Amino acid sequence: MVMLNKKSVDDMNAKGKRVLIRCDFNVPLKDGVITDENRLVQALPTIQKVMNDGGKVILCSHLGKPKGEPKPELSLAPVAKRLSELLNKEVVFAKDDTVVGENAKAAVAAMKDGDVVLLENTRYRKEETKNEDAFSKELASLADIFVDDAFGTAHRAHCSNVGVTKYVETSVVGYLMEKEINFLGNAVDNPVRPFVAILGGAKVSDKINVINNLLEKVDTLIIGGGMAYTFLKAQGKEIGTSLLEADKIEYALEMIEKAKEKGVSLLLPVDNLVAKEFNNDAEYRVSENGMNPDEMGLDIGPKTRALFADALKNAKTVVWNGPMGVFEMPNFAGGTIAVAKALAEIDATTIIGGGDSAAAVNQLGFGDKMTHISTGGGASLEFLEGKELPGVAAIADKE
Secondary structure: OOOOOEOEHHHOOOOOOEEEEEOOOOOOEEOOEEOOOHHHHHHHHHHHHHHHOOOEEEEEOOOOOOOOOOOHHHOOHHHHHHHHHHHOOOEEEEOOOOOOOHHHHHHHHOOOOOOEEEEOOHHHOOHHHHOOHHHHHHHHOOOOEEEEOOHHHOOOOOOOOOHHHHOOOEEEEOHHHHHHHHHHHHHHHOOOOOEEEEEOOOOOHHHHHHHHHHOOOOOEEEEOOOOHHHHHHHOOOOOOOOOOOHHHHHHHHHHHHHHHHHOOEEEOOOOEEEEOOOOOOOOEEEEOOOOOOOOEEEEEOHHHHHHHHHHHOOOOEEEEEOOOOOOOOHHHOHHHHHHHHHHHHOOOEEEEOOHHHHHHHHHOOOHHHOOEEOOOHHHHHHHHOOOOOHHHHOOOEOO
């Protein structure tokens, strides 16, 4: 294994110290209730480690996009409540619209070893996303040690994950961050072969550099979802009113050519479920030989599902990012389900790159069959592009 060479929570002594942990509690909320707590559960090992070592745990995170002002519906209060239950320990919620205000300072001052405080949504402050020094200093003033355990924001340079590292004595990564980088890093740099990548989702433009980078590394690249139609159009197929990025046709052709040169098997849909409107209740059919001009592709068809499943049978490392069809409509979720099922049945390291694919795998109950489900969609994509993530770069290397 290529291991991450950053200082981690195992390289520090937290006893009696104030430890600020940047978590990713950007969870989906419905009427104040958390509907998917995967990110909370994944954060527990690091929090528990610091509690058990007798550190004073100060948690911070963003939630949604309040755009620099307090929005009650984006408060982290429900997270404090649920974390208290998960940790069997009261998590004191420091309700401050300025994040580091009187409440936060008082709560931290009153802490005993092993106590836990959660700060308000860091994005209530507009400085957060601009990585401005003043707010970074305020956050750092609460702590002796900083732990970055938020892979989901590692591709962004913000106060709470990058700026703060300039003003604390010690900065380390948490267990979740370490796990994410080791899994994704090994998959990309040192995979057990055959190595298969599956890319889906709507747009080619979101994944341009990912496709290019993965073609250097994989044995097979499977492309489904809305982005596949630009590739099919590039091959001269009739795609009707399907999602198309006309300005990416040239690029799609280059990638098809690059795959040939590299000896990579590039698989595209051979049949699709098509309908005349973007609607779960629309009448649909399986089209094999192109579509009619008034039809759009909404999912991969049965032959494609079998083709993709077959390509996965002997794989030893698989990375999957993005659904195969309009997953939120039950009639067009079958392709995504078929891929999740195929992954659940093979003996390989399977890594799900966050976002919709993670939600799909969890909703279908296949979560425990996957080796690793990433908590960061955007971050895992940038990692697969081969970019350095600012949130990782800011942490000191092991001596």
